[in-house]
Amino acid sequence: MIEIKNLHKSYPIGKDSLHVLKGLNLHIKEGEFVSIMGSSGSGKSTLLNIVGLLDIHDEGEYFLDGQKIENLDEKKAAILRNKFLGFVFQSFNLIGYKTALENVALPLYYKGIGRKERQKIALEYLDKVGLKDWAKHLPSELSGGQKQRVAIARALVTKPKVVLADEPTGALDSTTSSSVMEMLKDINREGMTVFVITHEEEIAAETDRIVRLKDGVIISDELTHKKAKA
């Protein structure tokens, strides 16, 4: 599903440039539940941005669903994001003046799906995350856990191939964190590839495979005990 070969990325800082990713190789197959671990500055967010087509790599190759990602203009990137990827962010990133239902329906709008259909699908997914009754509420009227569940419903609504979660529990307490992780596990069980970025060991331990990053290099890539047992 995701194949990365010798990936390099550097950011210009003044006259110098900061070399963030130093030749990563990573292969994630369809249906995997992977977490990227690393302290801040390890390059894990940069990796997620590149995988999420929000940023462009300098060197190396990146295949998404067998498609080589190169010379990507914003329009193509937008179409690919809409088609293949679902995002879950640490700060939820819901649009404040839209209701939960409208937030979930938004990716479908950009996919070009009709209004009625959109509302129906969005409501289905809200139901799936257990927030059907909150459909008409604004994000400001929801708790952190509820917000993240709305964000997950939004990430899933276009039936993407990969769900990318950037510190999905970073802003949540431990109880809600575990319920969010349960939800991601459920999604994974349905066959979706889930890609989580975190710096919390407990969260990473919930996933099937942990990739550890340090200073732009992969230092370990192993299956968790859970997966090994299963």
Next chain:
Amino acid sequence: MKFLFDKDTWQEIYSGIRKNKVRTGITIIGVMWGIFLLVVLLGAARGLENKFNNLFGDFATNSVFVWAQSTSKPFKGFQEGKRMTLKMSDLENIKNEIEGLAFVVPRHQTQAQAVNNFKSGTFGIFGDYPTLDKVQKKNLTYGRFINDNDIEKKRKVCVIEEEIYKQLFDKDEYPIGTHIKINDINYLIIGMYKEGAIGSGGPQGAIHIPFTTFQQVYNRGNTVGWFMITGKPEFDIKQIEADVKLLLRNLHKVHPKDNRAFGSFNLGEQIAKVTGFLIGMQFLTWFVGIATLIAGVFAIGNILLITVKERTKEIGIRRALGAKPWEIKRQIILESVFLTSIAGALGIIFGGLVLMIIDATIGKGPDSVLINPTVDIPIVLIATSVLVVLGTLIGMIPAQIAVSIKPIEALRDE
């Protein structure tokens, strides 16, 4: 262009606008103010122009009045201070000698008491030729003006101004065919007219009788009170004025440089001054109006820029969810166009209301400052479309900025 008719596009814009009331309000007020000012200024300028046109409307604008005074220089044996009198023979001489004349109308004037039954008043009495109607258009409400027959037969007939009718007659009384008494002579009323704002008969109003009748009744012999002279449009009225006065000095044996012997009032020159003022005012109106519009457009651009900055994150989210750059751009531009159009429409409505109020308060009656202050619909529509087009163009700047921010940076924006 299909998206323009897509309900979803408007749904997005509507929700964007509805949820950002303050921003929307400020934008609308800024633009509305611009178009409002333009409408009111143009309307007021038009009203003033109408007022002036109304003042001079009844006069041939290239007119000069010439009358006799007394000499200021001794000449050919005559002493200084000799009283001058215009004569009917001068009329023929002027007509023959001076180039570019349209009409030369000899007139006489006096004041007298007019009586109708028990009502009376003192009015200006004018001895006139039918040609007066050509130079100073009479808007007759009833009857006719003096004709050649009246002149020839020295008839005792008169044409009165509406003001006089009001003073001498009861309401709803029909004046034509009745008689009024002026200096104990009965005159048959043959016509009544509504005078423009510049009344030639002074505040009391004017009564016109045939010139020849006037000469006979008031014992004026073959003299003329003054001449009203109009030039053809292509001739310079100032030159005509100078020529006529020089000719009169020659005919009356006055020193060629005696400026006092014959007086004159050049209406054409006065009107040219006012017209110049009006043109200047129109220019000012347009200048201020357009400058305000441009300021309004910059206000839109500015507010949209703030909007984009404010919504950077939202735009980043939308793009992460698969919004194409063009979709983001067109939403911002469409929002701008929509807001400017609404604001423009509101500005026109409020401007129109203010013009209506002006019209209802200071635009009525003979002393009105502004008459019929209006704005041409095409001008307003053009101004609004210019505003919308400029709004679109300036909306492109923030739209471009919005999409030039990388989605990843936009998402990071707090």
